[in-house]
Amino acid sequence: MLLRFISMAIFxxxxxxxxxxxxxxxxxxxxxxPDPDFYRNVSELITSKGYPAEDHIVQTEDGFLLSVQxxxxxxxGPSTFQSKRKVVFLQHGFLSASHDWVINFPHxxxxxxxxxxxxxVWMGNTRGNTYSRQHIKYTPDMNEFWENSTFxxxxxxxxxxxxxxxxxxxxxxxxxxxGHSQGTADCFVMLSERPEYxxxxxIFIALAPISSVGYMKxxxxxxxxSTEKFxxxxxxxxxxxxxxxxxxxxxxxxxxxxxxxxxxxxxxxxLAFGESSELNSTRIHVYAAHTxxxxxxxxxxxxxxxxxxxxxxxxDYGKKGNLAHYGQETPPExxxxxxxxxxxxxxxxxxxxxxxxxxxxxxxKLKSSVDVYEVPYKPFSHIDFxxxxxxxxxxxxxxxxxxxxxxx
Numbered sequence: 001m002l003l004r005f006i007s008m009a010i011f012x013x014x015x016x017x018x019x020x021x022x023x024x025x026x027x028x029x030x031x032x033x034p035d036p037d038f039y040r041n042v043s044e045l046i047t048s049k050g051y052p053a054e055d056h057i058v059q060t061e062d063g064f065l066l067s068v069q070x071x072x073x074x075x076x077g078p079s080t081f082q083s084k085r086k087v088v089f090l091q092h093g094f095l096s097a098s099h100d101w102v103i104n105f106p107h108x109x110x111x112x113x114x115x116x117x118x119x120x121v122w123m124g125n126t127r128g129n130t131y132s133r134q135h136i137k138y139t140p141d142m143n144e145f146w147e148n149s150t151f152x153x154x155x156x157x158x159x160x161x162x163x164x165x166x167x168x169x170x171x172x173x174x175x176x177x178x179g180h181s182q183g184t185a186d187c188f189v190m191l192s193e194r195p196e197y198x199x200x201x202x203i204f205i206a207l208a209p210i211s212s213v214g215y216m217k218x219x220x221x222x223x224x225x226s227t228e229k230f231x232x233x234x235x236x237x238x239x240x241x242x243x244x245x246x247x248x249x250x251x252x253x254x255x256x257x258x259x260x261x262x263x264x265x266x267x268x269x270x271l272a273f274g275e276s277s278e279l280n281s282t283r284i285h286v287y288a289a290h291t292x293x294x295x296x297x298x299x300x301x302x303x304x305x306x307x308x309x310x311x312x313x314x315x316d317y318g319k320k321g322n323l324a325h326y327g328q329e330t331p332p333e334x335x336x337x338x339x340x341x342x343x344x345x346x347x348x349x350x351x352x353x354x355x356x357x358x359x360x361x362x363x364x365k366l367k368s369s370v371d372v373y374e375v376p377y378k379p380f381s382h383i384d385f386x387x388x389x390x391x392x393x394x395x396x397x398x399x400x401x402x403x404x405x406x407x408x
Contacts, residue, residue: 002314005258005281005371009239019050020355025258027161029155030295032288033076034254034258034285034286035282035283035285035286035288036048037103037283038254038258038286038289039289041099041131042069042097042099042102042131043055043069045099045102045103046069046071046102046111046360048368049075049102049106049112049276050075050106050345051071051073051075051106051107051112051115052072052073052255052345053068053069053070053071053073054069054070054072055068055069055070055072055106056068056069056165056169057287058161058162058165059136059161060098060127060157061136061157062148062157062160062197063135063136063138064079064127064132064134064135064155064157065134065135065136066124066125066126066127066132066158066161066162067098067121067125067131067132067327068098068123068124068125068162068165068166069098069122069123069125070121070122070123071111071112071114071115071121071122071123072120072121073101073115073118073120074115074116074117074118075115075116075144076116077148079249083284084118086118086120086176086403086407087119087120087122087166087167087174087176088114088119088120088136088175088176088177088178088403088407089122089123089124089162089163089166089171089175089177089178090111090114090121090122090178090179090348091123091124091126091159091177091178091179091180091183091184091186091187091388092121092123092124092125092126092180092181092182092183092293092386092390093130093179093180093181093182093183093382093385094181094182094210094294094295094299094353095243095272095291095292095293095294096129096241096292096293096295096337096386097125097129097130097131097245097290097291098123098125098131098170098382098388099290099293100180100219100291100386101121101123102123103283103286103287103290103386103387104280105282105387108388108389108391108392110178110386110399111123113392113400114398114400114403117192117251119399119403120170121282122162122166122175124140124159124162125155125340126154126158126159126182126186127149127154127158128146128197128241128260128294128295128296129151129245129293129294129295130139130245130290130294131246131293132192132242133294134151140240140241141240143240145240146240146241146296146297146298147298149212149295149296149298149299150296150298150299150302150315151182151185151186151199151299151302152189152302152314152315153369154182154186154189155185155187155188155190155193156189156190156193156194157190158186159186159187159189159190159205159272160190160194160197162300163175163197165176167200173200174199174200174201174202175200175201175202175386176201176202176203176204176205176236176403176406177201177203177204177205178205178207179204179206179207179209180207180208180385180386181208181210181353181354181382181385182210183192183209184207184208184209184210184211185209185211185255185312186202186207187201188209188210188312188334188336188339189334190251191204191338191339191340191341192335192336192338192375192389193340195338195339195340196362197325197341198339198340198341199341201296201341201342202341202342202407203341203342203343203344203370203400203402203403203405203406204248204341204342204343205343205344205346205390205402206343206344206345206346207385207386207399207404208346208347208348208351208353208354208382208385209345209347209354209359209362210334210354210358211312211336211358211361211362211365212306212310212312212351212357212358212361212362213303213307213353213355213358214306214307214309214310214357214361215309215355215356215357215358216307216352216353216354216355216358217274217352217353217355218272218273218274218352218353218382219259219271219272219301220300220304220307221304221307223300223301223304224304224305224307225308226306227262234399239341240296241279241294241295241296241297242258242292242294242296242297242300243292243294243295244292244293244294245290245291245292245294248291249288249292250289252288253265253285253289254285254289256288257284257285257287257288258284258285261281262281262284262285264339265284265285265288266279266284267323268288269284269287269288269383271331273353273381273383274350274351274352274381274382275350275381276380276383276384276387276388277379277382278377278379278380278381278384278386278387278388278389278390278391279383279384279388279389280387283407287387294332298315301315301323304313305331311333312333312334312336313331313332313333313334314331314332314333314334315331316330316331317331317370319346325333325407335366336362336366337366339366339367339368340367340368341368342368342369342370342406343366343369343370344366344369344370344372344373344395344402345362345363345371345372345373346372346373346374346375346376346383346385346398346399347359347372347373347374347379348373348374348380348381348382348385348394349374349378350378350380350381351380351381351382352361352381352382353382354382370406371379371402373395373398374393376394376397377390377394380393380394
């Protein structure tokens with residue numbers, strides 16, 4: 001399976017190389033001038049669209065320094081509704097960052113839509129991504145920085161720290177939480193491992209929820225069964241993180257994705273997140289310049305473990321390692337029955353990571369589910385929950401309905 005995964009990646013790179021040889025003109029320049037959003041960081045994405053942006057730094061109990069962005073109000077300024085301080089916290093998905101919520105145009109991006117609707121919008125970044133690469137003791141070139149960087153730690157340390165910070169800054173006792181993909185797994189971990197946080201959540205809106213992933217179609221499953229070889233390969237080259245957002249990402253994005261027909265770039269996106277017919281083709285290079293935003297090698301292995309076990313459990317260190325970490329031979333499962341905060345779930349039948357069968361298994365374990373919504377568009381994929389050009393009509397109107405119902 002590992003060889004199959006690597007061969008698919010090599011095939012895609014060969015196709016990219018061949019495409020470049022055939023299509024780049026004699027001067028060696030690319031065809032198009034990149035969109036200004038290609039170069040902007042998340043705060044610049046926000047202000048360039050006419051919204052206020054604030055950057056905050058939150059320290060976790062275990063020393064990570066996390067970046068949080070704040071959109072205090074919409075383009076028309078604070079409203080009477082805003083004075084009620086209806087706070088919404090947005091948490092990004094796997095291999096991504098807070099830019100997910102503001103990377104499209106204002107009428108298409110959930111962060112902007114919420115701000116214009118009068119909500120006080122905060123967007124988190126978990127350890128290790130583009131905006132959260134600092135620690136009080138460690139640096140990203142140290143093993144210690146990445147050793148405790150899976151969704152288990154993100155849910156236990158990162159999300160609670162950011163929520164407490166936001167509540168302290170706003171003077172509120174509760175907020176509404178919207179998570180996508182791994183952002184939902186983070187919240188499931190928090191609410192089950194630290195149940196006192198159930199009282200701080202008005203509603204948890206889970207978009208493409210992730211818990212057990214035994215039925216996923218994502219390429220991560222190709223690593224399952226070969227995690228030791230995969231880990232050895234990375235250690236051989238002293239790689240501690242996976243798909244960080246650096247200079248090579250920008251070069252690839254500009255040369256391969258910034259084309260009238262970004263076929264090769266779409267191929268990579270399809271391999272990673274499933275096929276989508278809802279992406280703005282003129283902004284593919286913008287998406288690729290920001291995502292992937294990086295994570296730990298350990299995170300990839302953790303998801304592969306969940307695929308093999310079919311369980312929503314902590315990281316598996318092997319029998320001896322599990323005894324040392326957990327006092328038992330197998331990794332403990334997260335007890336979703338401990339979640340009491342209201343949970344609204346949205347899923348899609350075409351999702352290659354949050355498979356419908358896994359979503360159904362999740363719903364059986366949750367006791368506080370208040371609504372379930374299937375996106376009424378069959379080709380809707382995992383990445384479409386944040387990037388679809390018609391997400392407002394297909395999904396975000398439902399999100400606004402849930403917020404209005406539970407945030408009063």
